[in-house]
Amino acid sequence: MTFIRGLYLLVRGVIVGLVLLIAAIVALLVVALRRIVLPLGFVLLALLALIGLAAAIFEIDGGHGTVSLAHLASLIHLPDLRHYVGTYLHNLETQHGNTAISIGAGIAVLILGLLLLAATLIPARQRSMTLAKDSDWRLTARRRTLVQAASALAEEPGELDRVRVRARPRRRRVGGRLRVRAHRRPDADRRTVEAEVARRLAPLSDGLKLKTKVRARRTSAGRPR
Amino acid sequence: MLLGEVARDAALTVDGVADVERGVVGAVVSLPGGRSLPGVMVVGRADGRYDVGLALVARPVRLGPLAERVREVVAAAARSAGVAGALGRIDVGFADLEGPAE
Numbered sequence: 041m042t043f044i045r046g047l048y049l050l051v052r053g054v055i056v057g058l059v060l061l062i063a064a065i066v067a068l069l070v071v072a073l074r075r076i077v078l079p080l081g082f083v084l085l086a087l088l089a090l091i092g093l094a095a096a097i098f099e100i101d102g103g104h105g106t107v108s109l110a111h112l113a114s115l116i117h118l119p120d121l122r123h124y125v126g127t128y129l130h131n132l133e134t135q136h137g138n139t140a141i142s143i144g145a146g147i148a149v150l151i152l153g154l155l156l157l158a159a160t161l162i163p164a165r166q167r168s169m170t171l172a173k174d175s176d177w178r179l180t181a182r183r184r185t186l187v188q189a190a191s192a193l194a195e196e197p198g199e200l201d202r203v204r205v206r207a208r209p210r211r212r213r214v215g216g217r218l219r220v221r222a223h224r225r226p227d228a229d230r231r232t233v234e235a236e237v238a239r240r241l242a243p244l245s246d247g248l249k250l251k252t253k254v255r256a257r258r259t260s261a262g263r264p265r
Numbered sequence: 266m267l268l269g270e271v272a273r274d275a276a277l278t279v280d281g282v283a284d285v286e287r288g289v290v291g292a293v294v295s296l297p298g299g300r301s302l303p304g305v306m307v308v309g310r311a312d313g314r315y316d317v318g319l320a321l322v323a324r325p326v327r328l329g330p331l332a333e334r335v336r337e338v339v340a341a342a343a344r345s346a347g348v349a350g351a352l353g354r355i356d357v358g359f360a361d362l363e364g365p366a367e
Binding site: 168171172175176177178179180181182184185188189192193243244246247248 | 323325327328329330332336354355356357358359360361362
């Protein structure tokens with residue numbers, strides 16, 4: 041048993057060593073090949089385009105050769121698919137088919153199309169906000185950075201339990217809005233807290249097209265601070 | 266010295282600028298002469314000048330005045346380096362904040 045266990049450990053060690061050696065070689069190769077990957081990729085793409093062009097020219101002749109359209113269609117079983125779809129549509133027309141599946145699939149495709157359309161038309165969430173701009177210069181800041189800065193300024197020790205900041209840019213225009221939701225202690229006055237938070241945030245928004253809106257809410261009883 | 270390097274080095278001298286952005290995701294990197302220049306993007310314009318974009322990491326200070334100071338220092342550095350004629354618009358971007366309370 042000892043011999044077998046020793047043999048097992050030896051084999052396992054050799055395998056681990058080989059894996060590490062292969063990983064090191066691959067890493068070295070990746071580093072070495074980085075400089076030639078881009079031109080190599082271009083050459084491969086050009087080669088692929090040439091092959092595609094040759095295949096397209098060959099298709100013009102038709103026939104049933106190796107790269108003919110008919111042969112390629114048979115390789116991916118297009119005739120079988122045509123037969124299956126034809127049968128399905130025929131059954132559907134003669135009311136023998138399952139219309140519920142067809143209606144469901146149609147609605148699903150419709151929804152998918154609407155989602156794709158919405159994804160294309162609805163603009164992506166802007167990561168940066170332009171806070172000042174003229175012909176010579178522009179000042180931008182990431183929303184996350186503004187939120188960090190505003191949170192750091194607003195969360196000074198005082199009558200606040202918690203502060204939540206959201207930054208929203210103005211669409212296609214300079215500036216934006218900081219919405220601050222401050223959770224005040226039950227004994228703190230709402231207006232006083234809001235004024236205090238706005239005062240703390242003034243250094244961030246002064247001179248910039250950045251509006252600040254502060255709302256102070258009372259911390260609910262039993263809520264963790 | 267390249268315009269991007271002039272702008273970056275000048276920006277880093279401004280009090281309140283902690284660093285240029287060096288992150289892998291979302292980093293702004295120029296590649297002049299095969300070298301990487303994180304935090305700077307230089308874009309040529311039709312009029313022959315170059316817009317310079319800086320992605321900076323700021324200390325928790327007032328961002329407006331800091332950006333103005335960066336702009337002034339970069340313009341002055343470009344003049345000193347003799348490349349002011351090539352300098353177009355300066356885009357000062359604050360990509361991150363150093364040491365904020367999360």
